[in-house]
Amino acid sequence: DADVTQTPRNRITKTGKRIMLECSQTKGHDRMYWYRQDPGLGLRLIYYSFDVKDINKGEISDGYSVSRQAQAKFSLSLESAIPNQTALYFCATSASQETQYFGPGTRLLVL
Amino acid sequence: GQNIDQPTEMTATEGAIVQINCTYQTSGFNGLFWYQQHAGEAPTFLSYNVLDGLEEKGRFSSFLSRSKGYSYLLLKELQMKDSASYLCAARGGATNKLIFGTGTLLAVQP
Numbered sequence: 001d002a003d004v005t006q007t008p009r010n011r012i013t014k015t016g017k018r019i020m021l022e023c024s025q026t027k028g029h030d031r032m033y034w035y036r037q038d039p040g041l042g043l044r045l046i047y048y049s050f051d052v053k054d055i056n057k058g059e060i061s062d063g064y065s066v067s068r069q070a071q072a073k074f075s076l077s078l079e080s081a082i083p084n085q086t087a088l089y090f091c092a093t094s095a096s097q098e099t100q101y102f103g104p105g106t107r108l109l110v111l
Numbered sequence: 112g113q114n115i116d117q118p119t120e121m122t123a124t125e126g127a128i129v130q131i132n133c134t135y136q137t138s139g140f141n142g143l144f145w146y147q148q149h150a151g152e153a154p155t156f157l158s159y160n161v162l163d164g165l166e167e168k169g170r171f172s173s174f175l176s177r178s179k180g181y182s183y184l185l186l187k188e189l190q191m192k193d194s195a196s197y198l199c200a201a202r203g204g205a206t207n208k209l210i211f212g213t214g215t216l217l218a219v220q221p
Contacts, residue, residue, distance in 0.1 A: 042115075042213035043154070043198070056206070090153060099144060100209060102153040 003027045004103035006091050012109045019078045021106050023091030029101075031094045032074035034058075034066060036087040037105075043090065049074055081110045113137040115212035117199050122218045123189055131184045131215045133199035141207055143175050143182045146198040148214065154198055158184070186217075194219045 004025045013019050023032065034046040035058075045058030047066040055066060063085060067075045078085055086109050092100040114136045123129040135143065142161040146154035160166055160175035160182060172185040186193055196214040203210070 040213060043200075043211040045208060048208065058208070088151075097141070097207065099156045099159055101156065104153050105151075107151075 004091060004093055004101055006089075006103040006106050008106060009104065010107045012111065013081050014111050015082055017081050019081050019108070021076045021089055021091075021108070023074045023076070023103055025072050025091075025093045025101075025103075027093055027095070027101065028071075029093040029095045030071065031096070031100075032068065033092040033094075033100065034064075034074065034076045035090045035092065036060070036085075037090060038087050046076065081108075083110045086110045113201070113204060113210045115199055115201055115210055117197075117212040117215045119213070120216045120218070122220060123186075125189055125191060125219055125221050127189050128185065128187050129189060129217065131186075131197050131199075131217065133182045133184070133212060135180050135182070135199070135201040135210075135212075137201045137203035137210060139205065139207075140177065140180075140201060140203040142202040143173075144200040144202065144209065145171075145173050145182075145184045146200065148196045148198060150195075157197075189219050191219050191221070193217065 007022045030051050033048040035043045044060050049068045065077045089106045091103040094100040117133045145157040148154040158173040165174045170187045175182045196216045198214045199212040200209045
């Protein structure tokens, strides 16, 4: 079984719709992250959380919100999706200063 | 500010050796990571350097020079399955976050 899972794996939605991407991990890590990846731009950090009561904005948080429901779960929401939020979204986890482990990704298309 | 530079694309021949360079600028530097990412898949961890020098792991090695803000990933005995994007990431800043480069797309040819 995968240590970091993301649902859904693919999603097509329309402009203005609310979308939630979910991430779960069985690694027991405290730290969780949401990134988006766009061609030519690399991975960019949206939000991160160092524990259940800690939420921090990354470099591109506008238009997104997150919820850390438990140590193992970290959800990303797009309140009103727009086409330039079309991207590949990755969740990642880490234990303190250790390396980050990535989920399989969610491919989102906003029409 | 924080910045990572690496070449956009490289091509190499099966069985050969290739070196992928990365230069970085970040305050409070606290480690340099290399990830491999096949098209449409998740990045997977390859190596980590925090002290100057070479770290070897099978066919892959990574080198770091903190004074020069420079790292490279060395891939030996290239195989077709090594065709992928290689991401350089520096950890630093006030909150020790990872800053990723845009990746180097390596094409291994027969």
